[in-house]
Structures are given as structure tokens and as C-alpha cells.
Amino acid sequence: MTEQGPSRRRFLGGAAAAAGLAAGAGVAAGYGIRSAADDGAALPGGGATDSSSGGRADAVVPFYGPRQAGITTSQQERLMFAALDVTTTDVQELQRMLGRWAAIAARLTAGQLVSDSPVRTDQPPFDTGEAMDLGPHSLTITVGFGPSLFDERFGLSARMPAALAPLGTIPGDAVMRPAVSGGDLCIQACADDPQVVFHAIRNMVRAARGTAVLKWSQLGFGRASATGAGQVTPRNLMGFKDGTRNIHADDADALQQSVWVDPADSADNDAQAGWMAGGSYLVARKIRMEIESWDTDPLTDQERIFARHKVSGAPITGGDELTDVDYEKNDPGTGELVVDVNAHIRLASPEQNGGIRLLRRGYNYTDGQDPDTGKLAAGLFFIAFQRDPHAQFKVLQTRLGRSDLLNEYIAHIGGGLWACPPGVSAPGDWFGKNLFG
Amino acid sequence: MTEQGPSRRRFLGGAAAAAGLAAGAGVAAGYGIRSAADDGAALPGGGATDSSSGGRADAVVPFYGPRQAGITTSQQERLMFAALDVTTTDVQELQRMLGRWAAIAARLTAGQLVSDSPVRTDQPPFDTGEAMDLGPHSLTITVGFGPSLFDERFGLSARMPAALAPLGTIPGDAVMRPAVSGGDLCIQACADDPQVVFHAIRNMVRAARGTAVLKWSQLGFGRASATGAGQVTPRNLMGFKDGTRNIHADDADALQQSVWVDPADSADNDAQAGWMAGGSYLVARKIRMEIESWDTDPLTDQERIFARHKVSGAPITGGDELTDVDYEKNDPGTGELVVDVNAHIRLASPEQNGGIRLLRRGYNYTDGQDPDTGKLAAGLFFIAFQRDPHAQFKVLQTRLGRSDLLNEYIAHIGGGLWACPPGVSAPGDWFGKNLFG
Numbered sequence: 001m002t003e004q005g006p007s008r009r010r011f012l013g014g015a016a017a018a019a020g021l022a023a024g025a026g027v028a029a030g031y032g033i034r035s036a037a038d039d040g041a042a043l044p045g046g047g048a049t050d051s052s053s054g055g056r057a058d059a060v061v062p063f064y065g066p067r068q069a070g071i072t073t074s075q076q077e078r079l080m081f082a083a084l085d086v087t088t089t090d091v092q093e094l095q096r097m098l099g100r101w102a103a104i105a106a107r108l109t110a111g112q113l114v115s116d117s118p119v120r121t122d123q124p125p126f127d128t129g130e131a132m133d134l135g136p137h138s139l140t141i142t143v144g145f146g147p148s149l150f151d152e153r154f155g156l157s158a159r160m161p162a163a164l165a166p167l168g169t170i171p172g173d174a175v176m177r178p179a180v181s182g183g184d185l186c187i188q189a190c191a192d193d194p195q196v197v198f199h200a201i202r203n204m205v206r207a208a209r210g211t212a213v214l215k216w217s218q219l220g221f222g223r224a225s226a227t228g229a230g231q232v233t234p235r236n237l238m239g240f241k242d243g244t245r246n247i248h249a250d251d252a253d254a255l256q257q258s259v260w261v262d263p264a265d266s267a268d269n270d271a272q273a274g275w276m277a278g279g280s281y282l283v284a285r286k287i288r289m290e291i292e293s294w295d296t297d298p299l300t301d302q303e304r305i306f307a308r309h310k311v312s313g314a315p316i317t318g319g320d321e322l323t324d325v326d327y328e329k330n331d332p333g334t335g336e337l338v339v340d341v342n343a344h345i346r347l348a349s350p351e352q353n354g355g356i357r358l359l360r361r362g363y364n365y366t367d368g369q370d371p372d373t374g375k376l377a378a379g380l381f382f383i384a385f386q387r388d389p390h391a392q393f394k395v396l397q398t399r400l401g402r403s404d405l406l407n408e409y410i411a412h413i414g415g416g417l418w419a420c421p422p423g424v425s426a427p428g429d430w431f432g433k434n435l436f437g
Numbered sequence: 438m439t440e441q442g443p444s445r446r447r448f449l450g451g452a453a454a455a456a457g458l459a460a461g462a463g464v465a466a467g468y469g470i471r472s473a474a475d476d477g478a479a480l481p482g483g484g485a486t487d488s489s490s491g492g493r494a495d496a497v498v499p500f501y502g503p504r505q506a507g508i509t510t511s512q513q514e515r516l517m518f519a520a521l522d523v524t525t526t527d528v529q530e531l532q533r534m535l536g537r538w539a540a541i542a543a544r545l546t547a548g549q550l551v552s553d554s555p556v557r558t559d560q561p562p563f564d565t566g567e568a569m570d571l572g573p574h575s576l577t578i579t580v581g582f583g584p585s586l587f588d589e590r591f592g593l594s595a596r597m598p599a600a601l602a603p604l605g606t607i608p609g610d611a612v613m614r615p616a617v618s619g620g621d622l623c624i625q626a627c628a629d630d631p632q633v634v635f636h637a638i639r640n641m642v643r644a645a646r647g648t649a650v651l652k653w654s655q656l657g658f659g660r661a662s663a664t665g666a667g668q669v670t671p672r673n674l675m676g677f678k679d680g681t682r683n684i685h686a687d688d689a690d691a692l693q694q695s696v697w698v699d700p701a702d703s704a705d706n707d708a709q710a711g712w713m714a715g716g717s718y719l720v721a722r723k724i725r726m727e728i729e730s731w732d733t734d735p736l737t738d739q740e741r742i743f744a745r746h747k748v749s750g751a752p753i754t755g756g757d758e759l760t761d762v763d764y765e766k767n768d769p770g771t772g773e774l775v776v777d778v779n780a781h782i783r784l785a786s787p788e789q790n791g792g793i794r795l796l797r798r799g800y801n802y803t804d805g806q807d808p809d810t811g812k813l814a815a816g817l818f819f820i821a822f823q824r825d826p827h828a829q830f831k832v833l834q835t836r837l838g839r840s841d842l843l844n845e846y847i848a849h850i851g852g853g854l855w856a857c858p859p860g861v862s863a864p865g866d867w868f869g870k871n872l873f874g
Binding site for chain 2: 078080119120121122123124125127128129130131132133179193194195198202205206213214215216217218219221222232234235236237238239240291295296297298299300302303310311364366367368369371374376378
């Protein structure tokens with residue numbers, strides 16, 4: 001393997017070669033080279049349409065950089081998440097695919113089609129086309145490596161970070177469904193338009209053909225966390241504000257402390273896991289809510305479970321949404337703690353867990369009707385980024401899974417753990433290049 | 438049964454009575470009476486957030502009127518569709534539920550919570566709360582009655598319009614799945630925010646408790662038709678513009694001709710079906726696309742199937758997106774028709790079908806991974822409104838199902854037929870009141 005991006009150039013080079021062969025009547029001039037801006041100019045509205053999202057249609061989040069976008073990026077409105085399994089055992093094929101992915105992600109996040117090579121009309125188009133007029137809508141594409149990628153197939157076992165070791169069975173995990181859990185690779189696509197995220201995942205999966213296959217995917221239809229200081233706290237499907245105390249993207253200290261893998265984290269085993277410096281670990285959990293049961297729960301009980309007021313988001317110990325919770329406050333009448341010992345926010349809060357924090361990027365979801373129960377299949381697709389999932393998510397979730405009052409109304413039914421390497425620095429670099437170097 | 442709305446007043450009256458009982462410390466002041474405007478005022482941003490959609494968050498589509506909204510309403514970006522089965526056999530219970538639905542739909546579409554009665558903290562909230570800060574986002578709620586509602590249970594069989602007779606098995610319908618087909622009732626919720634449509638369906642289903650249960654539902658994540666003259670034609674998941682020649686909301690002649698049931702349609706059997714005058718028939722089809730196969734089809738073949746160019750939407754006989762198709766044009770070289778005899782637009786076009794037209798309101802969808810095939814479960818949730826489905830949809834779909842070149846890449850896997858009665862005229866009126874009168 002050379003040091004240079006193997007697949008980006010092969011991919012684009014191959015396309016260019018194909019175009020050369022096809023010069024003439026067989027080439028759909030313009031198809032392959034349209035960018036969002038080109039398309040916009042051709043639209044009746046005179047620009048990329050802004051009708052399908054809140055963010056600006058032409059808003060671009062830079063792709064190249066020391067860290068992957070989609071982690072501290074101010075949370076977009078829509079998600080499509082995909083888990084894939086690698087089908088090849090040829091490590092170079094895997095690397096070429098990661099190179100193709102980087103090249104495609106760079107283009108799609110800039111509002112361009114998958115390839116700028118002219119398409120041959122006697123070949124399938126490079127791009128599936130459904131996002132052609134939509135603009136990038138702040139698209140980010142974030143890639144991660146699951147623990148299973150580090151088995152014997154690719155010779156990577158010696159490079160597996162300790163932090164990526166499987167989390168084991170956490171209390172409450174007994175109902176996790178293998179069909180929507182794990183995967184050698186993951187792709188998190190976020191944007192302010194659902195068709196843009198669908199298009200991104202579809203074309204990334206298409207570019208993996210012959211190398212990896214889709215294992216499962218999830219569309220998120222509404223934000224369930226705020227990651228920017230200016231963002232209004234959205235509500236989860238239980239009707240409560242979610243993410244009031246999330247880490248904000250401008251809190252550099254918290255990000256350094258809790259989100260980004262530090263070079264020092266692997267100082268004693270640099271050869272093993274140094275490739276993750278500047279990356280972050282992604283934990284996803286598909287959390288089904290027992291919507292019908294929740295909807296019959298009295299307001300006081302709902303507020304006792306969260307220890308927050310439903311409408312305002314204020315702690316039940318007083319104040320407004322941003323007021324600190326008084327975990328020690330007693331009810332003067334009964335003498336009992338106002339915030340139940342097993343209230344959700346007590347078990348999850350940094351103050352009650354030695355300062356442990358997660359950067360959450362959750363989305364609400366619905367899958368329609370659950371064919372087994374007839375109930376509405378809906379809930380929270382929880383995503384959290386962190387420096388060390390064993391020291392962070394696992395500690396918190398062990399406590400929550402064991403005692404959270406909310407457990408009567410939720411079930412963790414899927415998800416996984418992935419190592420998201422540092423960013424793709426420039427054209428020629430690719431996702432996780434240092435892992436293979 | 439009186440002439441007056443039975444259930445709206447019972448519902449609100451009941452809530453008010455409950456509130457009266459609960460006056461005092463047990464009442465969560467303000468919770469029950471918050472409107473979108475109230476919520477907006479309390480938000481950090483100083484107004485209802487506009488961050489989750491393209492339309493204005495506070496945009497309201499009037500609910501009361503001679504016709505139901507959501508039919509000619511300029512198509513919103515998001516859909517949740519639900520089919521329900523009635524579980525009671527008491528026709529008055531059914532009527533009360535339809536009255537509750539009208540009262541709730543009037544409130545939700547105005548950006549209000551389900552009820553303005555104060556909530557008792559020892560009771561479940563009237564509203565599930567997840568759309569509390571979002572604004573109405575042009576929400577429309579459209580209700581329809583399926584053929585199965587007119588069986589022996591409610592004494593309605595003599596009132597069933599001929600137009601609502603089941604369509605029978607149309608070519609290609611053999612793979613329709615009962616689990617996602619039919620239903621005594623349907624609700625189409627459209628808005629520019631997915632959480633708003635989810636909230637609407639969830640709360641309508643909740644208000645049906647004890648009277649009807651959810652049978653199946655579908656979330657649509659992207660428009661696949663334009664219904665307004667100013668709307669940019671969106672793309673389906675095959676990457677083609679869809680709806681270029683759709684009926685526009687300002688084309689009064691076409692709406693009268695093809696969409697609205699005319700009083701004269703039932704002049705000879707007024708007692709039977711006169712209640713549908715001013716209504717429209719909704720046909721839904723869940724059309725799965727064979728995404729992976731389509732993505733390997735050469736561009737020329739894709740364009741041959743649709744007889745349109747993929748990027749521009751122009752007919753392959755020349756011109757731009759809005760140019761008329763020249764169905765008789767021959768290729769000067771081969772002498773053959775340029776537009777294949779089985780091209781999708783030839784089989785579906787008004788010109789080739791005696792002027793038959795449909796008002797389409799389709800949405801793209803994805804259900805993630807198909808557990809049986811491992812493929813991406815995605816496609817088009819087709820919705821069309823029309824004056825007589827037997828003379829319109831059935832004629833077109835019989836031809837398409839038999840011969841459409843597109844059939845290699847699609848399958849109709851679910852859907853149904855519902856009669857959407859005229860609009861709810863004012864408070865006290867309700868969905869289909871004249872059917873029961």
C-alpha cells in the first residue's frame with residue numbers, strides 16, 4: 001500500500017477513462033459535471049430550492065479538516081444512519097473503498113454529484129440523481145469502524161484501541177436485536193433535508209458494492225438534541241426537551257475533556273491506537289419508546305421520571321430550563337428527596353457521575369407500525385460521541401439500565417459502537433488512512 | 438342522532454368538566470392553554486422556531502371550509518399517513534370519534550395543543566407534547582372512509598357510493614400486502630415538519646382509543662409531486678422529476694373536471710351518495726422501487742422507460758420540461774416511435790387516455806433495510822385524488838400494471854381507497870356528518 005490515496009484517484013481516474021472512451025454522441029454532456037450551483041441556475045426559481053428545510057439549501061459544512069464533520073457540527077434536522085458489513089477479505093479493496101468514500105463525501109457535502117466525469121449514456125449514471133436540485137443543506141458524512149473490523153480478516157487486530165473493545169452486555173441490553181445492531185462500518189449522514197441524507201447513504205452504499213453491503217439503516221426525522229449554544233432545545237417523542245445540558249460545540253474545554261481522543265490517550269501504545277488521535281467514539285442506540293403506555297401516564301409521574309417539568313423543561317426543584325438541578329432538595333412536607341433517587345436526570349447527570357459527559361446527537365424516529373405488537377414503532381435514535389465509551393457511555397448506561405425510572409417506558413433494541421477516525425485532511429487522504437499506514 | 442356535532446362538544450365539554458373538578462393545586466396552569474404563539478413567546482428565540490422546515494413555522498392552512506384541506510393545498514414537504522380499523526360496532530361511538538377528530542384537527546392545524554382545557558397533573562396530558570414548540574408548519578389533516586366501513590356494522594351499506602366500490606385486482610397488484618393495505622378510515626397529515634405530522638397522527642390515533650385502532654402507517658420524507666404552479670418539480674428516488682404535468686391547485690376547470698365530486702355525480706341516487714358532493718376519492722399506493730437494480734440500468738434505458746431526460750425533465754422528443762410530448766414522432770434513422778409504446782408517460786398521459794387526469798400528492802419513503810431481501814426498502818408513496826377512481830386511477834393503473842416499462846423496477850406492495858368527504862364547515866360540524874345524517 002502506498003502512502004497516497006489509493007482509491008480516490010482510481011475511482012475518478014476510472015471514470016475519466018470511461019469518459020474518454022465515450023467521447024461523442026454517447027456522452028450526456030453536462031450530466032456528470034452539474035453542481036448544485038449549475039442546477040440552481042436552471043431552475044425556475046433561479047437558485048437551489050430552499051423549500052425543504054430550515055437551514056439554507058446551499059449551506060456547506062467543510063469536509064476536509066483535522067476532525068470529521070458531523071460530530072461537533074451544529075446539529076442538522078435530519079439523519080440517515082447506516083451500518084455495513086465488509087464482504088471482501090482483501091485489505092486493499094477495503095482501502096480503495098474508503099478512498100472512494102472520501103472522494104464522494106467531499107463532493108456530496110459540497111453540493112456536487114458523485115462524480116464530475118461525463119456520464120456515458122450506455123452506462124448507469126454515476127449519481128442516482130434524486131438530490132440533484134436540492135443543494136447540500138449542511139450535509140455531513142461521518143464514517144466509523146466497528147470492533148468487528150479488527151478481527152483476523154484485515155490484519156488489524158493489533159491496531160484495535162482498547163476503547164473500541166465491545167461494551168459487553170449492559171443492564172437492559174437483553175432485547176437488542178442483532179438485525180439492527182453492530183456492523184463493520186458505519187456512516188452517519190446529517191443534513192437539513194431528508195432526501196439529501198438518503199441520497200448520501202444510497203450513493204455511499206452503492207460505491208461500496210463488491211466490498212461492503214448495507215446491514216441496517218435508520219432514518220431520523222427530528223432532532224432530539226441541541227449541540228449549539230444558540231439552538232432551541234428540541235423535544236423527544238415523550239414530549240420532553242432533550243439535550244438541555246448537552247455539550248455545546250463552542251465549549252472547547254468540554255470537547256477536549258470528553259469528546260476528542262487525545263494523542264496522550266494512546267501514548268503508551270502508540271503503535272496500537274495512535275491512529276485514533278483526533279477522532280471520537282460513536283455509540284448509537286435505537287431506543288424504542290412504549291408510546292401508548294407513556295401516553296396514559298399522568299403528568300406528575302412523567303415529570304417525576306425525568307425530574308423536569310414537561311412544558312418548560314425546568315427542573316422540578318425550581319427555576320427555568322437552564323437552572324441547575326438541586327439533587328439534595330427535600331420536600332418540606334414528606335422530607336423525601338424531590339428528585340427521585342432513580343430519576344432519569346439524576347442517574348445521567350455529570351454531577352452525579354463524577355463529571356462524565358457525552359456529546360449527544362440524537363434523532364427521533366418512527367418505523368410505522370410494529371408488525372408484532374400492532375403498536376406505533378417509534379422512539380429515539382440516540383447517538384453520542386465520546387473519548388472513551390468504556391469510561392463514559394458504559395458507566396452511565398449501566399446505571400441507567402439498572403435503575404432508571406424511565407425503563408418502564410423504553411427498550412434499547414439496537415445500536416452499536418464505532419471508532420470515528422480523525423478527519424480527512426485533504427484530497428488524497430481518506431477515512432482511517434493512518435490505521436492502515 | 439341529532440343534527441349537531443355530537444362529539445366535539447362532548448369532548449371539550451368533558452375536558453372542561455374535568456378541569457372544573459380539578460381547579461386548584463392539581464391543575465398545571467398554562468399547560469392546557471398554550472398555543473403555538475404562547476410557546477413561541479417563551480422560547481429563547483422569541484418566536485416559534487423556523488429551523489425544521491422550509492415553510493414558515495407559523496404558516497396556517499385554514500381547516501374549516503367547504504372542502505377538506507390537504508387535497509389542493511400546495512404540497513407540503515412531509516407526510517404521515519395512517520390507516521385505522523374501527524373496533525366498535527356502535528355507530529354513535531364512531532360519530533363521537535369523528536367529532537373529536539374534527540375538533541382536534543381544527544386545533545392542531547391552527548398550531549394549538551389538542552385541548553385548551555387545563556390539564557390535571559394527576560391525569561395524562563391531553564396533548565403528547567412533542568410538537569409544542571414547533572408551530573403548525575402548514576399542517577393539514579385529511580380524513581377518508583374506506584369501503585370496509587360500509588359493511589353491516591354501522592348500517593351504512595345503503596350509503597356507499599358506487600365510486601367507492603373496491604377496485605378489484607388490477608394487473609400488478611398480486612403482491613399487495615394485507616398488512617399495509619386498506620383500513621376502515623385513513624388520515625393524511627401533511628406539513629413542512631415531520632415531527633408535526635407525527636404528532637398529528639399520534640394524537641388523532643390516541644383520540645380514537647376504544648373506537649378505532651391504527652392498522653398501518655407510513656412516513657413520507659420527500660415530496661414527489663408538485664401541486665402548485667410555482668412549485669419546483671421534485672424528484673422521485675429514481676432521480677427523475679415527478680409531477681411535471683400534475684393538476685395545479687389554481688386550475689379550477691381541471692379540479693372540477695377531475696378531482697371534486699359534483700352534486701350531479703349522484704343526482705340519480707342522492708340518498709345514497711349525495712354526502713360525497715364536494716369530496717374526493719383518495720387512492721394510495723405504496724410502490725417499492727428496486728433501487729439496486731435501477732441503479733445499474735444505463736441512462737439511455739432509464740430515459741427510454743420514462744421517455745424524459747433525467748436531468749432536465751424534458752421529453753426525449755425535444756424541448757424543455759414543460760414542452761408537450763410528441764407521441765407520434767419517429768426516429769428518422771430507424772423509423773420507430775421515439776416514445777416507446779410502453780413508456781411510462783405514454784401509458785399515463787391524459788392525451789393517450791382520453792383526458793383522464795389525477796391530482797397527485799406523492800411522497801418518497803424509506804423503511805430502512807428489507808429484512809427479507811437485505812435491500813434498501815424505499816420507493817414512492819403514491820397518493821392521488823380524483824372524482825371517480827373507477828373511471829380514473831383504475832383505468833390508468835390497469836394499463837400501467839399490464840405494460841409499463843417501469844414495472845421491471847417497481848412493485849405495488851400496499852395502499853387503499855378511501856372516500857374523503859367534503860370539508861368540516863365550522864365548529865360543530867365534523868368529518869362525514871352528512872353520511873350519518
